[in-house]
Amino acid sequence: MSxxxxxxxxxxxxxxxxxxxxxxGCANDFGxxxxxxxxxxxxxxxxxxxxxxRTAVELVVKASLALNCEISRDCLFARKNYFxxxxxxxxxxxxxxxxxxxxxxxxxxxxxxxxxxxHIRRVHLEEDTGKLVHAGGNESEIDxxxxxxxxxxxxxxxxxDITSPAEAKAYIEKLRAILVYLGVxxxxxxxxxxxxxxxxxxxLEGADVYGTKTELKNLNSFxxxxxxxxxxxxxxxxxxxxxxxVRQETMGWNDASGKTxxxxxxxxxxxxxxxxxxxxxxxxxxxxxxxxxxxxxxxxPDAKRERFIAEYDLRPYDAEVxxxxxxxxxxxxxxSKSGADAKxxxxxxxxxxxxxxxxxxxxxxxxxxxxxQLGALLKLRDSxxxxxxxxxxxxxxxxxxxxxxxxxxxxxxxSVVSDEGALTTEIDKVLSANTDVVAKxxxxxxxxxxxxxxxxxxxxxxxxxxxxxNKLLKERIGS
Numbered sequence: 001m002s003x004x005x006x007x008x009x010x011x012x013x014x015x016x017x018x019x020x021x022x023x024x025g026c027a028n029d030f031g032x033x034x035x036x037x038x039x040x041x042x043x044x045x046x047x048x049x050x051x052x053x054r055t056a057v058e059l060v061v062k063a064s065l066a067l068n069c070e071i072s073r074d075c076l077f078a079r080k081n082y083f084x085x086x087x088x089x090x091x092x093x094x095x096x097x098x099x100x101x102x103x104x105x106x107x108x109x110x111x112x113x114x115x116x117x118x119h120i121r122r123v124h125l126e127e128d129t130g131k132l133v134h135a136g137g138n139e140s141e142i143d144x145x146x147x148x149x150x151x152x153x154x155x156x157x158x159x160x161d162i163t164s165p166a167e168a169k170a171y172i173e174k175l176r177a178i179l180v181y182l183g184v185x186x187x188x189x190x191x192x193x194x195x196x197x198x199x200x201x202x203x204l205e206g207a208d209v210y211g212t213k214t215e216l217k218n219l220n221s222f223x224x225x226x227x228x229x230x231x232x233x234x235x236x237x238x239x240x241x242x243x244x245x246v247r248q249e250t251m252g253w254n255d256a257s258g259k260t261x262x263x264x265x266x267x268x269x270x271x272x273x274x275x276x277x278x279x280x281x282x283x284x285x286x287x288x289x290x291x292x293x294x295x296x297x298x299x300x301p302d303a304k305r306e307r308f309i310a311e312y313d314l315r316p317y318d319a320e321v322x323x324x325x326x327x328x329x330x331x332x333x334x335x336s337k338s339g340a341d342a343k344x345x346x347x348x349x350x351x352x353x354x355x356x357x358x359x360x361x362x363x364x365x366x367x368x369x370x371x372x373q374l375g376a377l378l379k380l381r382d383s384x385x386x387x388x389x390x391x392x393x394x395x396x397x398x399x400x401x402x403x404x405x406x407x408x409x410x411x412x413x414x415s416v417v418s419d420e421g422a423l424t425t426e427i428d429k430v431l432s433a434n435t436d437v438v439a440k441x442x443x444x445x446x447x448x449x450x451x452x453x454x455x456x457x458x459x460x461x462x463x464x465x466x467x468x469x470n471k472l473l474k475e476r477i478g479s
Contacts, residue, residue: 003204003205004202004203004204004205004233004237004240005163005202005203005204005205005206005207006163006164006165006200006202006229006233007159007160007163007200007201007202007203007210007211007213008160008162008163008164008165008167008168008198008199008200008229009155009156009158009160009162009198009199009213010118010154010155010156010160010162010168010171010172010196010197010198010199011153011154011155011156011196011197011198011199011215012153012154012155012172012175012194012195012196012197013128013151013152013153013154013194013195013197014063014151014152014154014179014184014185014187014193014194014195015028015128015149015150015151015152015185015192015193015194016028016055016056016059016060016149016150016151016152016184016185017059017183017184017185017186018053018055018056018059018150019055020053021037021042021053021127021148021149021150022050022052022053022056022093022125022126022127022128022148022149022150022151023041023042023050023051023052023053023093023127023148024039024041024042024050024051024148025039026038026039026041026042026148028149028150029145030188030191030193032145034133034141034143034144034145035142035143035144035145036145037145038144038145038147041148042088042127042144042147042148043088043144043147044088044089044090049279050093050277050279050280052077052280052283053150056125056150057100057125057283058293059150059152059182059183059184060100060101060123060124060125060152060184061100061101061285061289061290061293062182062184062293062296062297063101063123063152063154063178063179063182063184064100064101064104064123065101065290065293065294065297066178066181066182066297066300067101067104067105067106067120067123067154067178068104068105068106068120069101069102069103069104069120069123070101070102070103070104071100071101071285071290072098072099072100072101072102072285073284073285073286074098074282074283074284074285075095075098075099075100075282075283075284075285076095076096076097076098076276076277076282076283077093077094077095077276077277077280077283078093078094078095078096078097078274078275078276078277079091079092079093079094079273079274079275079276079277080092080093080094080096080126080272080274081272081273081274082271082272084129085130085132085140085142086129086130086131086132086142086144086147087129087130087147088130088144088147092126092127092129093126093127093277093280094124094125094126094127094153094274095124095125095126096274097274099122099123099124099125100123100124100125100283101120101122101123101124102121102122102123103119103120103121104119104120104123105117105118105119105120106118106120106171106174106175106178107174107302108167108170108171108174109170109320110166110167110170111166116161116167117161118156118161118162118167118171119156119157119161120154120155120156120157121155121156121157121158122153122154122155123152123153123154123155124152124153125150125151125152125153126151126152126153127147127148127149127150127151128146128147128148128149128150128151129146129147130142130143130144130145130146130147131143131145131146131192146192152184152185154175156171159210160199165225165226165227165229165230165233166226168196168198168225168226168229169222169225169226172194172196172222172225173222173324174301176189176194177301177323177324177325177326178300178301179194180325180326181298181299181300181301181326182297182298182300183298189220189221189222190220190221192218192220194220195218195219195220196216196218196219196220196224196225197215197216197217197218197219198215198216198219198225198228198229198232199213199214199215200213200214200215200216200229200232200233200236201213201214201236201246202233202236202237202240211236211240211246212245212246212247212248213248214232214236214246214247214248214249214250214251214260214266215249215250215251215266216228216229216232216251216252216253216260217250217251217252217253217263218252219253221255223255224253224255227253227255227258228253228260231258231259231260232251232260235260247265248265248266249262249263249264249265249266250263250264250265250266251263301323301324301326304323304329305319305320305322305323306319308322308323308329308332312336312342312343312346313342313343314342314343314346318346318347318350321350322346322349322350325363325364327363327364327365328349328354328364331349331364331367331371332345332346332349332371334371334372335349335371335372335374335375335378336375337375338371338372338374338375338376339375339379340374340375340376340378340379340382341378341382344378344381344382345374345375345378348374348378348395349374352392352395353367353369353374353395353399356395356396356399360399367399368398368399368400368401368402369395369398369399369402373398373402373404373405374395374398376404376405376406377391377394377395377398377405378391380405380406380409386409386414387457387463387464387466389457389463390409390414390463391405393414394408394409394414414463423456423460423464423472424472424476426456426459426460426464427456427472427473427476428476429459430452430455430456430459431452431473431476431477433455434451434452434455437451437452438452438477441477442477449470449473449474449477452473453466453470453473456473
């Protein structure tokens with residue numbers, strides 16, 4: 001790849017958080033028995049007429065504003081014609097000319113810590129298709145429950161700003177965070193509620209002409225986005241090295257094998273034969289509506305990150321991690337407002353708590369520990385009533401049971417050992433067993449005392465105060 005430049009455009013589809021579908025009253029839900037949330041409209045039966053979902057329109061306007069887009073005052077729905085089994089009408093109601101949002105951008109943080117701006121060409125509203133269920137062999141079944149679900153498509157600008165798999169991953173992560181903050185989408189990629197479709201090509205370094213692109217279809221995880229793009233870039237570079245022509249095609253991604261595979265040769269835009277949807281009137285937005293929707297936008301990730309740095313004196317990295325998820329950011333802030341030290345809360349939320357969350361396979365919204373309970377645990381630790389080792393052990397039981405920290409401490413009889421007589425006994429045992437380390441310390445190697453502190457903490461099962469242990473060790477060694 002060293003002699004080639006990577007070029008990556010991103011098309012992302014987000015299902016919207018509405019109660020009903022885009023053009024009918026069927027419920028917008030996930031799962032359930034196949035073909036139970038359908039009606040003549042979303043099945044495309046003759047004589048049925050679509051009625052736009054007002055909430056879906058408002059959500060797309062808000063998303064467009066959050067992505068710094070210009071809002072088209074007048075928009076048309078259009079028919080996008082193609083024939084596929086999961087599209088019952090034989091066309092998809094979408095937007096072509098004058099999408100709701102145009103000429104936007106979002107900023108991502110790249111590997112060297114700097115910021116890169118990714119420009120967005122358009123944000124438009126359409127309806128989702130049904131879902132093909134491959135039963136095995138040559139048979140496939142169709143579930144139309146998803147058909148007609150409101151779908152927002154976000155397309156990056158051309159020429160693309162994204163030039164690596166890592167940047168593409170950072171882009172979809174940032175986009176997902178914004179959409180979840182807005183309440184526009186739940187961002188559940190594993191359920192297909194947010195799907196990434198990168199357009200990937202390579203060209204010789206310094207070339208003026210772009211290479212032929214392939215589209216990776218419906219990637220449903222950040223990892224798949226990064227790995228799929230990396231594989232496809234390498235595949236195209238290898239083809240060019242061997243004199244093989246790259247064709248414009250749609251590729252699937254097999255996560256198990258780590259390879260792309262051919263699905264179909266990609267249609268050109270003109271093949272969709274777009275024309276205005278005759279059953280729907282144009283949308284019009286006036287300035288008052290747009291400004292009202294703008295005023296309803298919540299604090300978004302970038303603004304929240306900067307506030308966390310300024311208000312809580314957090315490191316930029318910690319603030320970036322905390323604000324990557326609105327739920328995590330809200331949890332951190334609630335725990336900090338309980339009176340605990342904000343930096344200590346940040347360390348526990350991004351470290352030990354998220355380790356437990358990830359191991360459980362859930363997310364922060366499933367945690368049994370209320371934010372004020374975490375704050376109470378950290379206040380006990382910072383007051384010296386328990387050590388950090390005890391706090392970590394208590395946190396695990398709190399995570400499993402939802403009990404208060406003090407309740408667990410009392411039940412287990414664990415508290416800090418502050419009795420100097422009892423500690424001196426344990427210290428003398430450690431000194432007797434480690435005479436070589438004591439000799440090093442007396443010879444001027446002060447760092448070795450950390451080893452002895454660790455041995456005493458181990459002997460007391462983490463219940464001794466480290467500062468007191470350090471003090472008594474120095475006294476005993478000096479004597």
